Amino acid sequence: MRNAGEHLSFDHALRDRVRRRGGDPLLTYYAPSSGVRIELSPRTFVNWVDKTANLLVDELDLAEGDSAVLPLAVAHPGHWTTLVWIAALWQVGVLVRGPGAVVAAGSPDLVVTGPEEYEHDFPGARALGARAVVACSLHPFGLGFPGPTSPGVLDFGADVPSQPDVYIAAPATPGAPLWQDSERTLDWAGVRDAAGSxxxxxxxxxxxxxxxTAAYPTLLTALVGPVLGDGSAVIIDGPVEDRAVAEISAAERSEA
Structure with a gap:
């Protein structure tokens, strides 16, 4: 295992993990209320990330220096789809604006939302004024919505499967800001140091x-920490009783 400080970017750390232990578990996602269990290896996770990054660049015309707001990460911070999106945005060099981020440059370039507003045509997402809106159904297997979204709202589950499996564009510039919220603005070194702790x-x-919990600490504990430390996360999403947490942790042999 490399020292975490040797990784030049999150993408570099993630692909290093794929090369060495690509078939091991990385994320095991539970939604006890619906009985869902999804396990992603580093290799599978990277495939989702690369497809999403290609969607960002080829379909949505996003580039390094753009910014994105993710209501998805506020409402569903631990969902595996949320973590895929953040990793893909970082791969392209797009700043993720978390809750309370300073909006000095005006509207974001992209909004990524969950399924909550589907029946009403995503009014909250549209109100943010981005030039692109993507909606995620959060279907257990990544499928799209049961019906079409309206013009101007891209259905992630319907559009991402056809994207190329490998992202070949140039890597983002080291030192570019990746995360901003009311308390912090961080580049990769800042994110790496926080997760390294x-x-x-x-x-x-x-x-x-x-x-x-909140988007930023969940990102560190559910994704960045496991990638840097050759580990894995068992994410238990939604309201859950302590007994269920203990039972799942015992079954998964994870430290609660």
Missing amino acids: LLAADGTYGRRTVLP
């Missing part, structure tokens, strides 16, 4: 149970 003394992360 979660690792054990030997630089490992282990297999940990993650109960999603």
Whole structure:
């Protein structure tokens, strides 16, 4: 395992993990209310990330220096689709604006939302004034909405499968800002250092149970920490009783 500080970007760290332990679990996502369990290896996760990055560049014309607001990450911080989106945006070099981010440059270039507004044509997402809106159904297997979205709203589940499996564009510039919220603006070094504080003394992360909270800490515990520390996260999403957390953790052999 490399020292976390040797990785020049999150994408670099993720692909290093794929090369060395690509078939191991990375994310195991549980939604107890619906009985869903989804497991993604580093290799599978990267495939989703690359397809999403190609969608960003080829279909939505986003580029390094653009910004995105993710109501998806506020409403569903621990969903595997949310984590795919953040990794893809970082791969392209798009700043993710979290809650309370300074909007000095006006409207974001992209809004990524969940299914909550589907029946009403996503009025909240449209109100943010972005030039592109993407909606995610959060179907357990990544499928699209049951019916068409209206013009101007792209259905992630319907449009991403046809994207190329490999992202070949130039990597984003090191040092570009990746995350901004009311408390922080971070480039990769800042994100890496924050997640690095979660690792054990030997630089490992282990297999940990993650109960999603706010977007930023969940991002660190559910994705960045496991990638840097050769570990994995068992994400238990939604209201859940302590007994269920203990049972899932025991079944998955994860540290609660």
